[in-house]
Amino acid sequence: MNEPADSPNPDSPSTGSAGGSGTDFIREKIAADVADGPYGGRVQTRFPPEPNGFLHIGHAKAIALNFGIAEEFDGTCVLRFDDTNPDTEDSRFVDAIQDDIAWLGYRPSTIAYASDYFGRLHDWAVQLIEAGLAYVDDQDAETISANRGGFTEPGVDSPWRDRTVDENLDLFARMRAGEFAEGEKVLRARIDMNHDNMAMRDPVMYRIRHSHHFRTGDDWKIYPTYDWAHGQSDAIEGTTHSLCTLEFDTHRPLYEWFHEQLGLAEDRPRQTEFARLNLTHTVMSKRKLAQLVSDGLVDGWDDPRMPTLRGLRRRGYPPEAIRAFAAHIGVARVNGTHEIELLESFVRTHHNTHALRRMAVLDPLEVVITNWPEGLADTRQAVNNPEDDTAGTRDVPFGGRLFIERADFMVDPPKKFYRLAPGREVRLRAGYFITCTDVETDDDGEIVRLLCSYDPETAGGQAPDGRKVKATIHWVSAAHAVDGTVVLYDRLFTDSHPGADGTDPLASLNPSSREIRTGCKLEPALADTPPGEVVQFERLGYFAHDLDEPLRFHRTVGLRDEWANIQKRRDL
RNA sequence: UGGCCCGUAGUUCAAUCGGCAGAACGCCGGCCUUUGGAGCCGGAUGUUGCAGGUUCGAUCCCUGCCGGGCCAGCCA
16 A cells, blocks of 8 residues: 555556556557467567667666566566677677666666677578578769669669679678778668668668677677668567667568568567657757767766766656656657656656655855744754655754745745745744744845744744744754755756757757755755765755765755746746 | 658547547646645646548548658668
8 A cells, every 4th residue: 555656567557658548559569469479478578779878768768668568468678789880889888778777677688789699690691692682782882872862763773783692602701701991892682772662772781890899809890780680689589579769660671571581480570669758858869968978068978967867867866757757658659759847747756755854945044033042952853754654753953043045035025925024924844933023134235134033832833822824934053054065957958849940959058057056054964865865855856965975965856836836927 | 852650638648449539747726734845626728730531420441631750871
């Protein structure tokens, strides 16, 4: 009972999609294949990242889909690194990707590499050559591109298209042996240069690369392309359902062509495409993300403003919330953009039930309790989490000099402003009722100090005479406050759809996406917060303690703020 | 310009193989409150892209149009 609303529920596939029906087109298809498909009830998926960058929230959707389906159908999911391009790939990304997947809470059935299959792929290529279905082309990249034709123009057959099998075999062997320079020759599938689908116009299967591969070293001088490696790797591993994003839709006929020509059995993998994830106010393109990092617009791949898993982790996004979000949005074949607010609501939902409450004043205003007994030491007891009885309570020191949030006081409050004002009484959270009796200002009219009286009878927050106050505000005892740094984050891009109008997405980069506040007043208990832990600063939001720097907190997400909404409406 | 995919509340998705168009987030109103949070109650979201056709009946099937996405790397 009392199960958190955002906890993943592996028993119920219905958590896997939005709306009422409880399933999506992919799960429906898989269920049908399990019932009477060629796989004998077996389900195997795979997540095939290229180890050339860090994972982002978009990958999390694919991860949740593939691993989630494997769990739901009692199947398996392989983590396969698509390491077919030695020029861009690196083992440090392999480690980071594995780390991120583990953080999300998934465990691959097996970890594999496309490079494990280079030998097998080579032998299959020879088989296609022998069948007259592949040939070595001497044209250079530019010529191949030009001769591929256009959407309305048929392609032109390569002059090398009709080489004999023996010549192709010989040339291919010499490509492999490293006898040719990069770009001098490629192996192409022999399909149809007049096909409507450009992917079928004799696609390249192998190119020559003399680079060092991070796993196979210098063993190979030829490397398979995605189109050649991917489907065959799926088949070798026994994938039943190969789920990929929409842009591979036009490659599906080729995926199937290779399997058919190789004579693979009926239980061969089938590819199904789904829409990749887009989020408002951010970008998901690896290239743009890399540019943010290289141009110094963010601090690195793990900057808390980045949509990378590492960034979200530092920001304080819990993996449970990311999984719940992924399950909620489900999958479809329509390309769209989800509102970042939806993700944030899942983050709040999780932290609301898990995060300890603490008090912190970000913009301090001094309050002197004029009737506080000289030298009296007092300690209040505060609830750690009203949503979780087992979280207990903590002691919070109180005193005659306090800090409250500057925004919690107004000399001349407008309607619906319920907080402190001259002559008005409010409750200090877990403390006493105080009434503002006087305001001290400096020569510029700036408020420097509030004088207040407190009612000793209201210890704990209730008045014996039953009188009510409209607001409860947070505070920190000045004598006990710990100074800290709080980093506030806003949208990385001001535009909800950066670059959608054809301009550079970076043009709408938010110049104030980060605000660093030093000299914040924190209650003493915050000094004991473990690195990385997320707490709630009462009335402000959720904040993640920095992994390295003590007493530095990153705002994960704010609480929903009704007063801010009222103000916004007034301004409009 | 050719091929393929796709058009349902603001957004993202549903609608049990043709039967009264729903959910979540957001929004609006109210209640409650020792977080103006959370929670609770209620409400509006709409010519299902457009126009025809088939049918007793179309979001669903057919045709055309319009709009969006993807495809002419030896990237994935």
